[in-house]
Amino acid sequence: MNAVVEEHHDHDHKPTGIGRWLFSTNHKDIGSMYLWFAFTMFFVGGALALIIRAELFQPGMQIVEPEFFNQLTTLHGLIMVFGVIMPAFVGLANWQLPMMIGAPDMALPRMNNWSFWLLPAAFGLLLASLAMSIMGMGSAPNFGWTFYAPLSTTYGPDSTDYFIFSVHLMGISSVMGAINVVATIMNMRAPGMSYMKMPIFVWTWFITAYLLIAVMPVLAGVVTMMLTDRHFGTSFFDAAGGGDPVMFQHIFWFFGHPEVYIMILPAFGIISQIVPTFSRKPLFGYSSMVYATASIAFLSFIVWAHHMFTTGMPVAGELFFMYSTMLIAVPTGVKVFNWISTMWRGALTFETPMLFAIAFIFLFTMGGFTGLMLCIVPADFQYHDTYFVVAHFHYVLVTGAAFSIMAAVYYWLPKWTGNMYDETLGKWHFWLTCISANVLFFPMHFVGLAGMPRRIPDYALQFAEFNQIASIGAFVFGFSQLIFLYLVIKCVRGGKKATSEVWEGAQGLEFELPSPAPFHSYTTPPEVK
Amino acid sequence: MTDHNQQTNINKPVVGKLLLLVAMMFGFGYALVPLYDVFCEVTGLNGKTGDQVNLTSAPVVDGSRLVRVTFLASLNESMPWEFKPQQSFIEVYPGKPTTINYIAKNKSKESIIGQAVPSVAPGLAAAYFQKTECFCFTQQELKPGEEKLMPVTFIVDSELPQHMNEVILSYTFFTSTENNQVSQPEVALSLNQDHKL
Numbered sequence: 161m162n163a164v165v166e167e168h169h170d171h172d173h174k175p176t177g178i179g180r181w182l183f184s185t186n187h188k189d190i191g192s193m194y195l196w197f198a199f200t201m202f203f204v205g206g207a208l209a210l211i212i213r214a215e216l217f218q219p220g221m222q223i224v225e226p227e228f229f230n231q232l233t234t235l236h237g238l239i240m241v242f243g244v245i246m247p248a249f250v251g252l253a254n255w256q257l258p259m260m261i262g263a264p265d266m267a268l269p270r271m272n273n274w275s276f277w278l279l280p281a282a283f284g285l286l287l288a289s290l291a292m293s294i295m296g297m298g299s300a301p302n303f304g305w306t307f308y309a310p311l312s313t314t315y316g317p318d319s320t321d322y323f324i325f326s327v328h329l330m331g332i333s334s335v336m337g338a339i340n341v342v343a344t345i346m347n348m349r350a351p352g353m354s355y356m357k358m359p360i361f362v363w364t365w366f367i368t369a370y371l372l373i374a375v376m377p378v379l380a381g382v383v384t385m386m387l388t389d390r391h392f393g394t395s396f397f398d399a400a401g402g403g404d405p406v407m408f409q410h411i412f413w414f415f416g417h418p419e420v421y422i423m424i425l426p427a428f429g430i431i432s433q434i435v436p437t438f439s440r441k442p443l444f445g446y447s448s449m450v451y452a453t454a455s456i457a458f459l460s461f462i463v464w465a466h467h468m469f470t471t472g473m474p475v476a477g478e479l480f481f482m483y484s485t486m487l488i489a490v491p492t493g494v495k496v497f498n499w500i501s502t503m504w505r506g507a508l509t510f511e512t513p514m515l516f517a518i519a520f521i522f523l524f525t526m527g528g529f530t531g532l533m534l535c536i537v538p539a540d541f542q543y544h545d546t547y548f549v550v551a552h553f554h555y556v557l558v559t560g561a562a563f564s565i566m567a568a569v570y571y572w573l574p575k576w577t578g579n580m581y582d583e584t585l586g587k588w589h590f591w592l593t594c595i596s597a598n599v600l601f602f603p604m605h606f607v608g609l610a611g612m613p614r615r616i617p618d619y620a621l622q623f624a625e626f627n628q629i630a631s632i633g634a635f636v637f638g639f640s641q642l643i644f645l646y647l648v649i650k651c652v653r654g655g656k657k658a659t660s661e662v663w664e665g666a667q668g669l670e671f672e673l674p675s676p677a678p679f680h681s682y683t684t685p686p687e688v689k
Numbered sequence: 690m691t692d693h694n695q696q697t698n699i700n701k702p703v704v705g706k707l708l709l710l711v712a713m714m715f716g717f718g719y720a721l722v723p724l725y726d727v728f729c730e731v732t733g734l735n736g737k738t739g740d741q742v743n744l745t746s747a748p749v750v751d752g753s754r755l756v757r758v759t760f761l762a763s764l765n766e767s768m769p770w771e772f773k774p775q776q777s778f779i780e781v782y783p784g785k786p787t788t789i790n791y792i793a794k795n796k797s798k799e800s801i802i803g804q805a806v807p808s809v810a811p812g813l814a815a816a817y818f819q820k821t822e823c824f825c826f827t828q829q830e831l832k833p834g835e836e837k838l839m840p841v842t843f844i845v846d847s848e849l850p851q852h853m854n855e856v857i858l859s860y861t862f863f864t865s866t867e868n869n870q871v872s873q874p875e876v877a878l879s880l881n882q883d884h885k886l
């Protein structure tokens with residue numbers, strides 16, 4: 161026992177080689193692994209999206225079989241949601257939370273290691289089903305990322321079981337990550353840092369962690385029901401045995417709607433850190449930001465059936481879910497106005513993180529407005545399952561969540577590596593990404609309103625031009641991300657040394673540590689006044 | 690040493706409570722299943738009709754208006770039966786018990802046990818649609834080539850809102866057991882109770 165304690169006190173000791181990563185209990189190493197994992201999956205999921213866009217470049221069948229097209233849309237969605245956005249946010253939380261609250265590390269470092277290393281296993285299973293499909297051994301999951309029963313139960317391919325266990329592992333990983341975040345924030349804050357003095361990124365992650373803890377078990381439950389329906393004779397979703405396939409959608413979206421806020425609340429936190437720095441003003445309306453985040457989290461539990469307006473709900477139900485959904489625009493609007501008020505009369509400069517943050521505010525708000533259009537019941541009957549929906553959620557997830565992750569990487573990369581990134585390349589990356597994302601997703605609004613259904617490999621002739629424009633945007637967007645990869649590698653390897661403050665007048669405990677941040681963040685807690 | 694232990698001690702209650710929350714939410718996912726059924730039954734949303742109704746007193750008949758009840762029949766894709774109502778609709782006085790027949794015929798060469806699942810449209814009318822007798826309350830077995838009349842006795846409640854003047858009753862027949870299995874009354878009974886058909 162004594163020997164172990166002695167070793168524990170030897171702070172600069174770390175294993176070398178592969179062991180450093182496999183057995184890591186360090187929040188920075190684990191954070192880096194999460195971020196690289198998400199980055200890798202971003203290229204995998206992106207490659208699938210490019211095959212989809214290549215197929216949709218022209219009407220008619222060109223490149224892939226319709227059956228394989230369904231597998232592409234399914235895996236693209238699953239990988240981007242569970243393999244990119246969520247791990248990237250957990251990676252940012254790992255890197256930043258201890259530094260921002262003045263802690264040496266996360267509260268539960270060993271569990272932290274486990275929750276990361278479950279992810280490669282989970283995605284190994286999921287991607288194995290794709291590999292087998294390509295090698296002609298059965299089909300990968302082909303029912304869309306929402307895996308509605310009975311497509312995924314009665315008609316699911318054999319690989320559905322790979323998918324089910326993969327989702328179980330992802331769920332365990334997310335729940336453990338979330339428990340770690342809550343324990344860290346509750347127990348490890350520096351003396352004097354009350355809850356209402358925490359940086360907004362910490363607040364948004366605190367609330368997100370509770371959302372994860374509340375809904376990931378429901379997801380685990382629904383895939384377990386699928387598993388027992390498929391193999392153990394239960395009839396949760398099978399009408400023949402007294403079950404109800406519509407109930408699947410209720411349980412799924414009870415998880416699914418809070419899930420979309422899990423993917424956007426940390427983004428709100430990031431933008432609330434970046435905008436004040438480059439406006440050289442404190443954040444406008446700090447406490448209203450906290451309350452708005454909490455209200456959005458609460459409302460996310462009572463709006464789920466707005467995904468199901470066309471399932472034959474009675475009018476009373478439709479009205480309830482329509483109005484509760486519209487209500488979410490209020491706290492979200494508070495946030496957008498707060499960011500704009502923070503910029504108002506600020507001494508603005510436009511480094512790459514700020515450019516991404518401003519693009520986020522503008523483009524996410526557009527995605528929010530199309531969301532408001534979709535929540536109007538009579539209109540939704542026209543928009544449902546069209547490309548308009550695809551445009552809506554890509555605006556909130558790509559130009560929203562993904563842009564905020566890129567902004568965060570640019571903002572904190574000098575702190576992580578000790579080197580400034582190449583600003584010229586950063587600007588190239590931003591402008592190419594921002595313009596191509598709009599070329600890619602904006603035309604989808606038009607084809608959607610004109611009636612082009614989603615998840616279909618072929619389409620009517622009149623949609624051809626807009627689809628070609630979208631496909632061109634997709635390829636520019638995809639290859640622009642190679643600039644980002646090159647820039648990050650270049651920054652890790654060297655460059656102009658960053659100061660501890662990194663950005664002129666940057667506030668926050670993370671900017672009081674030297675750059676690069678030491679292996680253990682705050683070994684003695686700072687005093688917060 | 691003491692630092693390390695203190696840290697572990699303050700984390701334990703937090704982790705314990707959060708794990709409990711995780712377990713509760715996993716249970717809640719399952720609790721949604723009966724809650725959903727109860728909710729649908731109480732509100733009549735989703736067109737789910739209630740259990741068998743036992744009439745304790747003669748229902749009030751509203752002779753002032755007629756409600757048209759339309760009958761639909763469909764088969765699950767793997768069901769090799771023929772299934773249709775004897776008449777496509779009937780006009781009834783609310784409150785008056787009415788019996789109509791469906792006809793089912795097994796076209797396959799094997800004995801098949803089927804389970805009919807009812808649904809009422811519009812969904813809000815389900816609460817006013819009571820069945821005193823129905824072939825859907827139990828499983829039905831048909832021998833190869835056998836044809837059978839399937840009666841259903843229903844009452845449209847006289848409380849049915851005035852603006853509803855048409856109710857659609859539809860049944861879907863599913864194969865509920867492996868084809869060669871013999872019918873077991875207990876199974877049929879427990880299925881009926883468990884799932885509130």
